[in-house]
Amino acid sequence: MITTFLDIVISGLLMGGIYALIAVGLSLQYGVARVLNISHGEFIMIGAFGTYILYKTAGVNPILTLAICGPVLFLIGFFLYKTLFKILLAFSDSAEIFEGKSLLASFGLLFIIQNIAILIWGADIKSYSFLNIGVDLGGALFPANRMVTLLFAVVISMTFYLFLAFTRMGKAIRAAAQNPRIAGLMGVNINQVLALCFGFGALMASFAGGLLSMCYPITTTMGMEYTVIAIIVVVLGGLDSIVGSFIGGFLLGIVGSIVTYIEPGLALVAYYAIFIILLLVRPTGILGK
Amino acid sequence: MKNKVFTGLIMFVVVVLLAVGFYTTNTFAKDKIVVGMARPLSGPMATIGDSAFKPIYDTWTDEVNAQGGIYVKEYGKKLPIELLIYDDKGDLGTMTRLTEKLIVKDKVDFLWPSCGTAFVFAQAPIANKHGYVLITAEGGATHVKDMLPSLPYVFVSLSFSDWYQIPVLAELLGEKGAKTAYITFRADLFGIEYSGVAGIEFPKHGIEIIGLNSVPPETKDFAPIIKKAKASGADVFCAFGYPDLVLPATGTSMALDYNPKAWIGGPAVNFGFYHTTFGPAAEGVLGFTTFACSQSKAAQTLCDKLYKGKPEEINDWWGHPLYWAGLECWKQAIEKAGTLDQKVIREVLATEKFNTVLGPTWFENGLMAKECHTGEIGQWQKGIFEVVGPTKNATAKFVYPKSIWPAPPKK
Numbered sequence: 001m002i003t004t005f006l007d008i009v010i011s012g013l014l015m016g017g018i019y020a021l022i023a024v025g026l027s028l029q030y031g032v033a034r035v036l037n038i039s040h041g042e043f044i045m046i047g048a049f050g051t052y053i054l055y056k057t058a059g060v061n062p063i064l065t066l067a068i069c070g071p072v073l074f075l076i077g078f079f080l081y082k083t084l085f086k087i088l089l090a091f092s093d094s095a096e097i098f099e100g101k102s103l104l105a106s107f108g109l110l111f112i113i114q115n116i117a118i119l120i121w122g123a124d125i126k127s128y129s130f131l132n133i134g135v136d137l138g139g140a141l142f143p144a145n146r147m148v149t150l151l152f153a154v155v156i157s158m159t160f161y162l163f164l165a166f167t168r169m170g171k172a173i174r175a176a177a178q179n180p181r182i183a184g185l186m187g188v189n190i191n192q193v194l195a196l197c198f199g200f201g202a203l204m205a206s207f208a209g210g211l212l213s214m215c216y217p218i219t220t221t222m223g224m225e226y227t228v229i230a231i232i233v234v235v236l237g238g239l240d241s242i243v244g245s246f247i248g249g250f251l252l253g254i255v256g257s258i259v260t261y262i263e264p265g266l267a268l269v270a271y272y273a274i275f276i277i278l279l280l281v282r283p284t285g286i287l288g289k
Numbered sequence: 290m291k292n293k294v295f296t297g298l299i300m301f302v303v304v305v306l307l308a309v310g311f312y313t314t315n316t317f318a319k320d321k322i323v324v325g326m327a328r329p330l331s332g333p334m335a336t337i338g339d340s341a342f343k344p345i346y347d348t349w350t351d352e353v354n355a356q357g358g359i360y361v362k363e364y365g366k367k368l369p370i371e372l373l374i375y376d377d378k379g380d381l382g383t384m385t386r387l388t389e390k391l392i393v394k395d396k397v398d399f400l401w402p403s404c405g406t407a408f409v410f411a412q413a414p415i416a417n418k419h420g421y422v423l424i425t426a427e428g429g430a431t432h433v434k435d436m437l438p439s440l441p442y443v444f445v446s447l448s449f450s451d452w453y454q455i456p457v458l459a460e461l462l463g464e465k466g467a468k469t470a471y472i473t474f475r476a477d478l479f480g481i482e483y484s485g486v487a488g489i490e491f492p493k494h495g496i497e498i499i500g501l502n503s504v505p506p507e508t509k510d511f512a513p514i515i516k517k518a519k520a521s522g523a524d525v526f527c528a529f530g531y532p533d534l535v536l537p538a539t540g541t542s543m544a545l546d547y548n549p550k551a552w553i554g555g556p557a558v559n560f561g562f563y564h565t566t567f568g569p570a571a572e573g574v575l576g577f578t579t580f581a582c583s584q585s586k587a588a589q590t591l592c593d594k595l596y597k598g599k600p601e602e603i604n605d606w607w608g609h610p611l612y613w614a615g616l617e618c619w620k621q622a623i624e625k626a627g628t629l630d631q632k633v634i635r636e637v638l639a640t641e642k643f644n645t646v647l648g649p650t651w652f653e654n655g656l657m658a659k660e661c662h663t664g665e666i667g668q669w670q671k672g673i674f675e676v677v678g679p680t681k682n683a684t685a686k687f688v689y690p691k692s693i694w695p696a697p698p699k700k
Contacts, residue, residue, distance in 0.1 A: 267507075
């Protein structure tokens with residue numbers, strides 16, 4: 001009985017770790033930079049393909065590839081905000097108009113990135129086997145690659161949380177999330193902070209993609225599936241709460257694990273049921289204000 | 290009077306010249322065969338389309354055009370093939386609209402198939418309604434068999450569950466003494482059909498199904514399912530689904546040290562990327578197939594054409610030879626008919642035999658006859674996806690029980 005309980009909880013945490021990492025990136029981009037980035041999944045896809053290609057062609061350890069792909073994606077995200085979204089912001093009369101325009105622009109980005117990826121890497125399935133061995137925890141076996149994924153998801157998220165909580169830049173980001181106008185008046189370079197947030201969001205997506213590729217097959221069209229999961233988790237956790245997204249990811253993972261244990265076909269139903277109940281009971285999300 | 294006769298003669302000559310001109314324009318000025326396709330060049334279905342029928346029609350068309358095209362007696366010359374391909378983005382509605390456009394507006398000479406079983410169901414009645422011959426590629430289902438009597442212009446090339454994969458699998462397993470099976474299947478038409486046919490065929494050979502799980506397409510965590518299967522102690526584990534199910538299910542089976550006597554999955558195991566993903570650990574895994582290179586000279590030639598010098602990932606041992614054979618049948622039917630008239634070509638396809646990579650090939654009630662299949666069940670053995678069933682076509686003996694996964698769990 002205890003083994004079964006452990007089995008379900010740890011399975012949920014393993015899945016939840018990935019969900020959390022995916023969602024933290026989107027939460028940053030929407031919570032602070034006000035861009036509901038529908039192309040978030042495409043950044044995950046690029047991270048996954050980066051890891052796959054470095055591993056398959058150059059034999060780079062998939063975990064090490066995170067240190068290569070992450071900064072590249074960060075720069076891409078940073079410059080995307082500095083160019084595309086900054087222009088949109090300049091031509092928007094209000095935050096609401098900017099949100100609408102950036103949503104449409106990110107839709108466009110989704111198709112552009114996806115089609116470029118199809119042209120470069122094709123549309124077929126890519127997969128590799130990494131750490132496909134079992135780890136015994138309290139009598140229950142778990143795949144080692146997913147344990148590594150959970151470990152890195154937690155480490156990356158915690159590091160980022162500490163960065164937000166204790167560094168000057170982190171405080172500037174939090175200030176910008178609470179009130180960008182006042183933060184600007186207090187001397188925070190808002191445009192720089194927003195661009196950094198978008199870059200950090202892309203960085204997180206890249207990490208998530210790299211970790212995902214260790215456990216699941218990848219394709220150039222995989223992005224939308226993960227964008228949907230990220231949106232569910234972000235809404236669940238609270239639109240402006242990075243910690244909330246983290247908790248939301250794990251909550252979704254554990255619920256999914258319990259339901260999958262009973263009947264795998266009902267996992268998605270359970271996700272949406274939680275989503276609807278939370279919207280009715282607490283529309284701002286778990287930690288939203 | 291003379292003037293009237295003269296005018297009449299002039300008019301007669303003009304009419305005759307116009308008629309001859311019109312006839313010759315249509316008969317002799319034909320310089321190519323335009324083939325239309327609505328294919329998933331982007332979107333979620335592109336993953337399947339790119340690795341299945343696309344490499345076949347690309348290679349085959351290049352080869353035929355390099356020889357000058359297809360000889361059509363009606364025109365007294367070879368006509369090269371020109372492909373007109375629209376992107377249906379993997380959307381069923383878009384595919385049907387594009388198919389209508391290809392027929393009605395573009396007036397293509399022939400139609401080649403869209404991608405996926407559901408798409409076959411949607412496209413077949415359209416092609417049939419307009420009297421266009423359609424030899425399908427990626428798609429086949431038991432239910433298609435029921436539709437075919439009312440769709441005389443539609444011909445199905447791909448083998449599928451009860452045509453004749455699962456009966457052969459059940460026989461192979463039964464002969465080796467398998468007694469129990471655990472089945473997990475994707476919750477869609479494909480998975481339901483394969484598990485349903487297994488439910489009929491396995492008991493005929495003394496195999497009891499002791500576990501059955503459907504999994505929705507978005508399932509990521511297969512550990513609970515693999516743990517249940519392991520706990521059941523079943524001799525055979527079946528994963529009837531697409532690569533998004535079969536690849537993680539294989540990885541999870543390895544990680545959780547689940548070693549049934551037979552592990553079958555598909556479609557996925559039949560692709561080269563399955564082997565490149567798992568390497569030697571794929572040893573003994575079963576999947577669906579049609580041929581192996583060593584089976585015949587023709588098979589070896591096709592292997593060389595399609596795969597030599599290319600990454601192993603592109604190999605598809607199940608669909609590729611059948612799609613190739615379908616196109617060969619189509620070409621030979623045109624040559625035998627001597628015309629591009631769809632009705633005549635349909636008649637030839639329905640009644641005659643053709644020489645293809647599979648050997649003598651023909652259609653039986655719209656399906657490529659099962660006697661033409663040069664394999665149904667394959668097994669990875671020393672890096673080659675060997676044909677192990679039916680026994681008469683086998684390129685290697687069926688290994689049962691399979692060897693254990695080479696990566697033991699760390700405890």
